[in-house]
Amino acid sequence: MQPLFFPDSPSSDTNVIDRIDRALDMTAAIVRGITDGQLHVPTPCAGWDVRTELNHLVGGMRIFAAELTATDAGGDHEDDWLGTDPHTAFTAAAGLDRAAWHHPGALDTTVRLGFGAVPGPMAALIHLTEILVHGVDLALATDQEHLVDERSCGELLTIMQGMNFGAFRRPGMFGPATPAPADAPAHRRLLAFLGRDLSTH
Numbered sequence: 001m002q003p004l005f006f007p008d009s010p011s012s013d014t015n016v017i018d019r020i021d022r023a024l025d026m027t028a029a030i031v032r033g034i035t036d037g038q039l040h041v042p043t044p045c046a047g048w049d050v051r052t053e054l055n056h057l058v059g060g061m062r063i064f065a066a067e068l069t070a071t072d073a074g075g076d077h078e079d080d081w082l083g084t085d086p087h088t089a090f091t092a093a094a095g096l097d098r099a100a101w102h103h104p105g106a107l108d109t110t111v112r113l114g115f116g117a118v119p120g121p122m123a124a125l126i127h128l129t130e131i132l133v134h135g136v137d138l139a140l141a142t143d144q145e146h147l148v149d150e151r152s153c154g155e156l157l158t159i160m161q162g163m164n165f166g167a168f169r170r171p172g173m174f175g176p177a178t179p180a181p182a183d184a185p186a187h188r189r190l191l192a193f194l195g196r197d198l199s200t201h
Contacts, residue, residue, distance in 0.1 A: 016124040017101050019152060023128055024094050026149040027057070027135030031090045033144050039086070043141040044196040045134070046175075050141050055082050057134045058089050061097035064127050067111045068100035077114065101127075125159075132156055133194065136187045140201040145187070154186035157193060169195065 039051040058081040066073035082089045111123035132152055139148050169176055175195025180188055
């Protein structure tokens with residue numbers, strides 16, 4: 001599964017860094033609740049277990065932080081960033097990530113990602129999606145849905161629904177939307193919109 005990416009998404013949201021902060025807070029609380037015995041539980045992200053998705057998330061934070069601060073991340077996205085202590089690895093990466101987005105001029109930076117260079121506001125929205133959606137995946141996989149930030153999920157879903165999203169429903173990006181009840185909580189409607197199969201979660 002490739003990183004979450006939608007290059008024509010709105011990029012003028014002046015609150016995007018605040019939203020990243022909220023997503024980091026939510027996901028940190030979820031990660032703290034993950035036990036060693038849950039690391040190999042499957043997540044709604046097809047083909048990934050909890051450890052794989054958490055590792056992808058930590059790698060992404062380290063790479064974004066390095067890009068924003070013009071430093072070396074120390075590895076590639078899918079390297080093993082967790083080692084023997086996933087919780088400490090997440091906490092360290094999240095701290096670097098948060099500080100980097102609050103660095104003056106962060107949104108004026110051009111961020112080089114695996115698929116090319118994108119302007120700071122666009123990169124921030126891509127990163128928000130990574131943190132929030134993967135955090136929700138981990139919550140569902142580890143029975144921690146009560147920790148999901150429904151407001152943040154609803155806001156992101158509204159942004160996506162306002163886009164011409166069909167162009168991104170292809171292998172390696174997003175699958176076709178899956179069914180979700182209209183009265184389902186925002187986080188489930190968000191994952192269903194992105195093509196997650198929630199039938200077993």
